[in-house]
Amino acid sequence: MALTREQVVDAAVGVLAGFGLADLSMRRLARELDVQVGALYWHVKNKQELLVDVAARLLGGIEHLPDAAATPREAVTSLATAIRAALAPVPDSAEVVQLAQTMQPAALEPLTWLRELLEEAGVAPQRSAWARHLLLNHILGSVAAQQDRSRLEAVGGTGGPDLGTDAFAWGVETILDGLGI
Amino acid sequence: MALTREQVVDAAVGVLAGFGLADLSMRRLARELDVQVGALYWHVKNKQELLVDVAARLLGGIEHLPDAAATPREAVTSLATAIRAALAPVPDSAEVVQLAQTMQPAALEPLTWLRELLEEAGVAPQRSAWARHLLLNHILGSVAAQQDRSRLEAVGGTGGPDLGTDAFAWGVETILDGLGI
DNA sequence: ACCTGAACACCGTTCAAGT
DNA sequence: ACCTGAACACCGTTCAAGT
Numbered sequence: 072m073a074l075t076r077e078q079v080v081d082a083a084v085g086v087l088a089g090f091g092l093a094d095l096s097m098r099r100l101a102r103e104l105d106v107q108v109g110a111l112y113w114h115v116k117n118k119q120e121l122l123v124d125v126a127a128r129l130l131g132g133i134e135h136l137p138d139a140a141a142t143p144r145e146a147v148t149s150l151a152t153a154i155r156a157a158l159a160p161v162p163d164s165a166e167v168v169q170l171a172q173t174m175q176p177a178a179l180e181p182l183t184w185l186r187e188l189l190e191e192a193g194v195a196p197q198r199s200a201w202a203r204h205l206l207l208n209h210i211l212g213s214v215a216a217q218q219d220r221s222r223l224e225a226v227g228g229t230g231g232p233d234l235g236t237d238a239f240a241w242g243v244e245t246i247l248d249g250l251g252i
Numbered sequence: 253m254a255l256t257r258e259q260v261v262d263a264a265v266g267v268l269a270g271f272g273l274a275d276l277s278m279r280r281l282a283r284e285l286d287v288q289v290g291a292l293y294w295h296v297k298n299k300q301e302l303l304v305d306v307a308a309r310l311l312g313g314i315e316h317l318p319d320a321a322a323t324p325r326e327a328v329t330s331l332a333t334a335i336r337a338a339l340a341p342v343p344d345s346a347e348v349v350q351l352a353q354t355m356q357p358a359a360l361e362p363l364t365w366l367r368e369l370l371e372e373a374g375v376a377p378q379r380s381a382w383a384r385h386l387l388l389n390h391i392l393g394s395v396a397a398q399q400d401r402s403r404l405e406a407v408g409g410t411g412g413p414d415l416g417t418d419a420f421a422w423g424v425e426t427i428l429d430g431l432g433i
Numbered sequence: 434a435c436c437t438g439a440a441c442a443c444c445g446t447t448c449a450a451g452t
Numbered sequence: 453a454c455c456t457g458a459a460c461a462c463c464g465t466t467c468a469a470g471t
Binding site: 278 | 466
């Protein structure tokens with residue numbers, strides 16, 4: 072049975088989740104899939120394009136319209152939290168999303184919803200693109216900072232109660248306060 | 253005359269400013285300095301340590317206490333703007349600073365001043381570390397976004413009036429508003 | 434003290450040739 | 453259509469040996 076692009080992305084997500092971006096090489100992927108390196112280039116144009124698919128997969132499980140009952144502001148908070156939760160367990164996920172966002176912004180749907188929700192919550196259309204960036208920088212920065220910390224703890228981790236969550240939630244509230252919504 | 257660590261850092265900053273992080277390899281540096289690669293490793297422990305020095309150099313020209321006459325809030329804005337101005341012309345500088353910040357936070361003095369100024373402006377000491385991160389993520393995110401845009405324009409650039417500046421200033425004000433200072 | 438030469442163990446990408 | 457084999461042009465790091 073022939074290799075599929077799906078399988079290549081699966082393997083890439085697996086290596087990223089298990090070992091981080093430094094170990095995610097095309098050659099490692101080929102080994103994992105029992106093919107030669109060149110075979111991968113029939114299914115993906117290059118590594119960057121593959122990473123866009125990886126980012127999309129990481130964010131793929133996020134649902135739109137989480138709570139019809141919530142206030143518009145709570146809807147923003149809820150989506151931001153869902154994005155963070157999806158990225159937090161995967162090492163270097165913030166870097167991968169940032170890259171994908173730069174190369175193909177439209178490929179990461181949940182990140183575009185952020186702008187819509189901000190407008191529904193009262194942010195002016197002229198400001199919503201900037202506001203989305205502000206929020207996204209906070210989300211990705213929080214994820215990266217938390218993962219850097221856990222890298223230092225290494226295996227002898229303290230197993231603490233996820234201190235990053237408080238800082239993250241506070242940051243979201245601070246931004247929304249600043250937006251006056 | 254023997255090679256110095258200073259010269260290695262100089263060369264690294266030069267390659268980064270001129271060609272970006274992708275071209276900043278130890279081998280390229282050795283070529284530029286007319287030595288063998290191994291020679292570099294007598295002056296720096298590894299590439300990461302060198303990049304910390306590069307980041308420190310990029311931020312090294314920033315002065316503390318810019319305006320004694322300014323309000324505390326203006327002092328924060330002024331420092332944030334100075335940091336952005338120092339990084340904006342150097343490709344991939346945000347990535348390099350983020351790496352350095354992770355590896356040796358104390359090595360980047362101007363970034364530590366940000367916290368002090370925020371406290372002087374009225375941010376509670378328990379919140380000032382989080383607030384600094386929020387602001388820093390905005391600064392670095394703005395720099396990266398602007399450089400990504402100018403990468404797409406490439407050589408045939410429109411030469412527009414630096415649209416990123418407005419978004420940056422607005423973001424700083426929004427964060428400070430959210431902090432209630 | 435400072436550097437060379439050479440090696441080790443990797444990379445991403447391409448492409449003729451096979452099936 | 454899909455993959456192999458092999459090459460091209462690179463990496464970061466180490467280290468005996470030279471001066």
